[in-house]
Structures are given as structure tokens and as C-alpha cells.
Amino acid sequence: MAFWIPLIYRGARAGGLKEAIVHSQYKRSPYIPGDFPDCPAGVLFAEEQAQHLLEKYKRRPPAKRPNYVKLGTLAPFCCPWEQLTRDWESRVQAQEELSVAFSPSSEESDLRGDRVSCVPTPEKTHEVSDEAGTSLHDSRPEGVMDTECPAQAGAEWEMNQDATSSLLCVLRSKTSLKQLSAWCAPSSGERWAARRAPGRGQQELTREACLSVLGRFPRALVWVTLSLLRKGSPEPHTMICVPAKEDFLQLSRDQLYCGPQEPKHSDPFKSKIRKQKEKRKIEKRQNQECAVSEGLAEEDPTAGPRAPTLGLWSGPLPNVTSHCSRVLLGFVTQGDFSMAVGCGEALGFVSLTGLLDMLSSQPAAERGLVLLRPPASLQYRFARIAIEV
Numbered sequence: 353m354a355f356w357i358p359l360i361y362r363g364a365r366a367g368g369l370k371e372a373i374v375h376s377q378y379k380r381s382p383y384i385p386g387d388f389p390d391c392p393a394g395v396l397f398a399e400e401q402a403q404h405l406l407e408k409y410k411r412r413p414p415a416k417r418p419n420y421v422k423l424g425t426l427a428p429f430c431c432p433w434e435q436l437t438r439d440w441e442s443r444v445q446a447q448e449e450l451s452v453a454f455s456p457s458s459e460e461s462d463l464r465g466d467r468v469s470c471v472p473t474p475e476k477t478h479e480v481s482d483e484a485g486t487s488l489h490d491s492r493p494e495g496v497m498d499t500e501c502p503a504q505a506g507a508e509w510e511m512n513q514d515a516t517s518s519l520l521c522v523l524r525s526k527t528s529l530k531q532l533s534a535w536c537a538p539s540s541g542e543r544w545a546a547r548r549a550p551g552r553g554q555q556e557l558t559r560e561a562c563l564s565v566l567g568r569f570p571r572a573l574v575w576v577t578l579s580l581l582r583k584g585s586p587e588p589h590t591m592i593c594v595p596a597k598e599d600f601l602q603l604s605r606d607q608l609y610c611g612p613q614e615p616k617h618s619d620p621f622k623s624k625i626r627k628q629k630e631k632r633k634i635e636k637r638q639n640q641e642c643a644v645s646e647g648l649a650e651e652d653p654t655a656g657p658r659a660p661t662l663g664l665w666s667g668p669l670p671n672v673t674s675h676c677s678r679v680l681l682g683f684v685t686q687g688d689f690s691m692a693v694g695c696g697e698a699l700g701f702v703s704l705t706g707l708l709d710m711l712s713s714q715p716a717a718e719r720g721l722v723l724l725r726p727p728a729s730l731q732y733r734f735a736r737i738a739i740e741v
Contacts, residue, residue: 373686374688376686377686377687377688377690377697377699378690378692380577380699380740382575382699383685383686385397386398386401386685387575387685387686387699388522389431389433389520389522389573389701390519390520390521390522390573398430398431399430401429401430402429402430405428405429406429406661406664409428409429409661409663409664410661414662414663417663418663418727418728419619419662419663420663420664420665420727420728421617421619421620421621421622421663421664421665422616422617422618422619423614423616423617423727423728423729423730424614424616424617424675424676424730425591425727425728426665426669426670426672426675427589427665427669427672428589428664428727428728429589430589431589431683431685431701432669432672433520433573433683433701434520434571435669435672436672436673436680436682436683436703436706437520437570437571437572437573437703437704437705438571439671439672439673439674440673440703440705440706440709441570441571441705443671443673443674443706444705444706444709447709519571520571520572520573521569521571521572521573522572522573522574522575522701523569523572523573523574523575523704526741528565529574529739529741530554530741531554531555531561531565532565532574532707532739533738533739533740533741534554535557535711535719536711536719536720536737536738536739537719537720538716538717538718538719538720539716539717539719557711557712562708562712565704565708566704566705566708569704570704570705571703571705572703572704572705573682573701573702573703573704574701574702574703574704574707574739575699575700575701575739575740576592576682576699576700576701576702576707576737576738576739577697577698577699577737577738577739577740578592578684578687578697578698578699578700578722578724578735578736578737578738579693579695579696579697579735579736579738580695580696580697580698580724580733580734580735581695581733581734581735581736582608582610582695582733582734583610583696583733584610584696584724584733584735585687585688585689585696586684586687586688586696586697586698586724586726586733586735587684587687587688587726587727588684588685588686588687589683589684589726589727590683590684590687590698590700590724590725590726590727591676591680591682591683591684591724591725591726591727592680592681592682592683592684592700592702592722592723592724592735592737593676593678593679593680593681593722593723593724593725593732594678594679594680594681594706594710594722594723595678595714595721595722595723595734596612596677596678598612599611599612599723599732599734600714600715600718600721603718603734609734610731610733610734611723611731611732611733611734612677612678612723612732613730613731613732614676614677614678614725614730614731614732615677615730616730619663621660621662621665621666622662624660624666625660625662625666628660673706676725678723678725678732679706681702681703681706681707681710681722682700682701682702682703682706683700683701684698684699684700684724685699685700685701686698686699686700687699687700696733696735698724698735702737710722720736720737720738721734721735721736721737722734722735722736722737723735
């Protein structure tokens with residue numbers, strides 16, 4: 353203490369875990385281990401964080417906590433990355449099959465509109481490419497030393513070679529990230545376009561280019577940076593959504609337009625939970641009466657199946673991409689108001705398949721615009737997406 357107290361008096365500042373998270377947010381770099389969802393440490397950290405937030409949520413009475421079911425938030429305490437990528441893959445494949453079924457010929461469907469199909473073919477899906485991403489069994493970021501035995505790593509790679517196409521991974525190829533960063537930039541004369549202008553040799557957003565980026569990893573995540581256009585302060589687990597056509601139309605009419613609002617959802621579990629609660633009270637009263645009359649010990653009230661929590665989705669999650677009025681693209685892992693930029697900034701992951709599908713359907717002048725919605729709010733906010741390389 354004889355050293356630390358004078359050091360603080362001389363102007364040094366002490367920093368802990370919160371300061372480390374803010375420091376990584378200003379650097380726009382992933383924070384270890386929370387921002388590595390494709391490694392075991394990241395999965396374990398997410399589970400512990402979700403359990404902590406759930407216990408904190410249950411400590412509050414139902415009248416003093418948000419009802420996430422009515423807000424349309426399926427996972428307020430965790431980010432279902434696996435289901436997000438899987439649902440996006442199924443969604444784009446269904447769109448492709450529908451367009452092929454209603455088109456007279458494949459040639460006309462390719463020439464119709466400027467929408468680009470981003471469905472990888474099976475041949476492309478099973479190709480071996482280390483540049484496309486990193487699987488769950490090889491989640492080390494670039495620049496980290498490999499501490500495994502080469503023979504053991506090679507054996508594991510051969511064993512999991514056929515199964516990596518269906519595993520969650522994070523895209524870390526700098527070549528692919530540079531290409532995606534160029535596609536996210538709008539083509540109009542804005543400061544965003546000037547700051548992220550595509551370099552020489554970058555491909556145009558075509559079907560072949562999308563397939564080359566997807567490669568054998570259709571269920572990949574992309575690390576993105578989000579900057580709010582106007583007011584708003586994002587927070588962790590904020591949903592990143594795809595704007596609709598009417599949102600762009602309203603924004604072009606009114607430059608002060610903040611964003612649309614999510615319609616309030618109905619809670620199908622509320623009456624069911626109340627009936628179960630009344631049933632448990634009756635059973636508890638009957639058990640107490642039987643125990644008193646027979647002189648037996650009372651049963652543990654905590655025994656038995658766990659009751660669902662009012663305000664949270666009960667049971668398996670439905671399709672996460674199409675549950676709300678705006679299609680879900682990803683989640684925010686870090687977010688707050690940035691004093692360095694003067695606006696709300698966030699960091700998170702989006703589905704690679706969903707990102708390519710969104711960019712191919714957006715106008716060139718408005719390419720890269722997304723919507724952010726916190727878990728406990730119905731208000732969407734416009735934000736600009738960027739990919740740091």
C-alpha cells in the first residue's frame with residue numbers, strides 16, 4: 353500500500369473488469385471470452401452470464417420487471433447463435449426454392465431484379481477452406497500461438513472435417529472481411545462511404561461473389577461495428593434487425609425519423625402460469641393437511657418440475673428470425689454511448705448468410721443500414737453497420 357496510494361495520488365487510475373470491457377469497446381475489438389461464441393470458453397461464459405441475469409430477473413416482482421414475451425424478445429439473457437445461423441440458412445433456402453418454383457426458367461430468375469441469391473451449393477458447402485472461417489474445434493483468433501500438438505491437431509481436423517460444415521464459426525479471413533466491408537459501404541457521397549471506400553480489386557455484389565464468401569461455412573458469424581445515426585444507447589443482447597422497405601421510405605421523407613416501433617405481442621403463457629400456480633397452491637394445502645393428520649414430514653416445495661417464469665418464453669424457441677415484425681440479423685455483445693464519437697456505438701455478431709441477403713436486397717445508396725432494438729424496448733433505432741478488418 354505504501355506504493356499504490358502515492359501512485360494514485362500522482363494521477364494514476366485503477367481499472368478493473370468494467371474498464372477493460374469499455375477499453376475493448378473503444379478499440380472495437382472482441383473482449384475475451386464473451387466475444388468468442390465459437391469456443392468453449394465463450395459458450396461457458398454465456399451460460400454463466402445468462403444464469404446470473406435470470407436470477408437477477410427472478411428476484412424482482414412481476415410488476416417491476418419487463419414482460420419479454422409481450423415485448424417480442426425470445427432470448428433476453430443470451431444470444432442463440434446456433435439457432436440464428438440455422439434459421440437463416442433455412443430461410444434463404446426456402447426463398448430460393450420459392451423463387452425457382454414460381455419462375456418460368458432459371459435464366460429469367462437470374463435476370464429478374466437486383467436481388468442476389470446467397471444460397472451455397474452442396475459442392476461449395478463441403479469444400480475445405482481455412483480462409484472461410486474457424487470452426488468450434490479451432491476457435492483461436494489470428495495471431496494467437498497454437499499450443500496443441502501438431503499431430504493431435506491434425507487428427508482432430510481429419511475427424512471433424514466432414515462435420516465442420518454444420519458447426520458454428522466466426523469469419524476471420526481478412527480477405528473475406530475486406531470484401532464484406534466494401535459491400536457494407538453505401539455508394540452515395542456520404543462520410544461513411546468516404547471512410548470505408550472499397551479498394552482496388554474488390555468484387556461486385558453478385559451471386560458468384562456471395563458463394564465464394566460463404567464457401568463451406570454457411571453458418572458463420574461476422575464481427576461488426578454499429579453506430580447509431582441519431583439518439584439511442586445500445587446495450588448487450590440488443591437485437592440487430594433488417595429494415596423493411598417502408599422504413600427506408602419513411603426515412604427518406606423525414607430525416608429526423610428515429611425508427612419504427614414493434615407491435616406489442618400477446619403472452620400465451622400468462623394464463624397457463626396462473627393456473628399452474630393455483631394448482632400448486634391447492635396441492636400444497638392438501639399435502640399439508642395430509643401430513644398433519646398422518647403425522648408425516650412435509651414434502652419439499654422445491655421438488656418436482658421447475659415452474660415457468662412469468663415474462664419469459666417457456667419451452668423451445670420458435671424461429672428467431674421471423675418472430676418479430678423486422679427480420680432478426682444478429683445480436684449486440686457490447687454497447688453503450690461512446691464519448692469519443694458522440695453517439696451510441698455497439699459491437700456484435702450477425703449471420704453471414706443474413707448479412708449477404710440483406711446487402712443484396714438493399715438499395716445501393718442505403719446499403720449498410722440496420723435497426724437496433726433493446727430487449728426491454730419496442731423502439732427500433734437506425735444504425736450504420738461496418739466491418740473492421
